[in-house]
Amino acid sequence: MRLRVDQRTATILLTVPRRVSQRHALAWAADQRDWIETQLAAIAPPVRFVPDAVIPLYDLPHRIDWSPERSRLVRRDEDRLTVGGPLENLEARLLRWLKRHAAELLDRETCEFADKAGVSVDRTGVGDPVSRWGSCSSTGAIRYSWRLILAPEWVRRATVAHEVAHRIHMDHSPRFHALVADLLGADPKPARSWLRRNGSSLHRFGRV
Incomplete structure (x- = not known):
């Protein structure tokens, strides 16, 4: 049996061999409560793509520099990612740019x-x-x-x-x-x- 923590969703994943009963597996997992709580506590909070948040592009800090008057196109400018357009879909635009880049x-x-x-x-x-x-x-x-x-x-x-x-x-x-x-x-x-x-x-x- 194996326990794993999904860092993205803070979900506990339990892998169980076929020969092990569900009752036994859940009892074993319950005994790992201290380990589970330690792993969950170690997960850092998410960083949203919002104005002034910092993204480690190439492991170098880049601040999200947003202004509604600018173009919606994302542009990398030294230690900043400059972008404009509506605030409500800023995260989606930045994510698309990062994936495309x-x-x-x-x-x-x-x-x-x-x-x-x-x-x-x-x-x-x-x-x-x-x-x-x-x-x-x-x-x-x-x-x-x-x-x-x-x-x-x-x-x-x-x-x-x-x-x-x-x-x-x-x-x-x-x-x-x-x-x-x-x-x-x-x-x-x-x-x-x-x-x-x-x-x-x-x-x-x-x-x-």
């Missing part, structure tokens, strides 16, 4: 590493998965979490190199890890460690 940036970096590896990538895309930062299918399609653009550049690029390496090795063998390091030109382990330590905090942003 993530898709463009991750596609460009995927092409860069794919060229270096001498492989093709069928297509790239972004989503908002809970527990995965990237995935590569056997058909050559790669998808990423858009939230990677909230992480440092070296973490994001290590994740891209990881997924591109799966176009050659669909496993996590020593040859696979050696290829990731070769593509990246650096040890990817610090990036994986960063995501383990800090990845859950990226789900705070844009979560109502």
Whole structure:
């Protein structure tokens, strides 16, 4: 049996093998109350996309600079994201911009590493998965979490190199890890460690 906390929804997820009864599983989960309360207390409150909120774009603080007189188009200006238009749909506009920006940036970096590896990538895309930062299918399609653009550049690029390496090795063998390091030109382990330590905090942003 396994307990997990969904950082986005503060939901407790209980995984139970088929041979275990529901009564026994719920009793076991009840015994984990202290652990559950500790995990829930550790979840940081969500950060709404509202005027003057700060978004860690590339792990660098960017303040949302909103004025109703400005254009609705989002523009990055050094340490700010400037935007206008109606306040009631500000969050939706910013989220669309972030996802579009993530898709463009991750596609460009995927092409860069794919060229270096001498492989093709069928297509790239972004989503908002809970527990995965990237995935590569056997058909050559790669998808990423858009939230990677909230992480440092070296973490994001290590994740891209990881997924591109799966176009050659669909496993996590020593040859696979050696290829990731070769593509990246650096040890990817610090990036994986960063995501383990800090990845859950990226789900705070844009979560109502």
